Amino acid sequence: MLGPVADKWDTFPPQKQARLLQRAQEWESLPPAERERARQNFEQWQKMTPQQREQVRENSKRFQELSPQERAQLHDAFQRFQQLSPEQQEQLRRQWHHDMRNGPMGPPPPRH
DSSP states (O other), rough: GGGGGGGGGGGGHHHHHHHHHHHHHHHHHSSSHHHHHHHHHHHHHSSHHHHHHHHHHHHHHHHTTTTTHHHHHHHHHHHHHHHSOHHHHHHHHHHHHHHHHTTTTTOOOOOO
């Protein structure tokens, strides 16, 4: 895991070296399925634009600011969403995008 930074290792401050060593040890202790999931997530992250990465950071920060009860509710809603068929999921996505553009009450009335 540390192979990609081996040639720069001596230039890193001790704190960064310690942090990288700790992460490498954590990585080695992960079950294979979790390692694969982490690898896939990393690949997804690498493919994101800077704007998409910033949106993920903002969403993560907002999630961390939720109360434990709100987090549990969001988790439960996501679990229910995962149980839907792909067609139902897509229908909900379209409805959500429509509501986000127009608001829950529909589009605003035209101005004269």
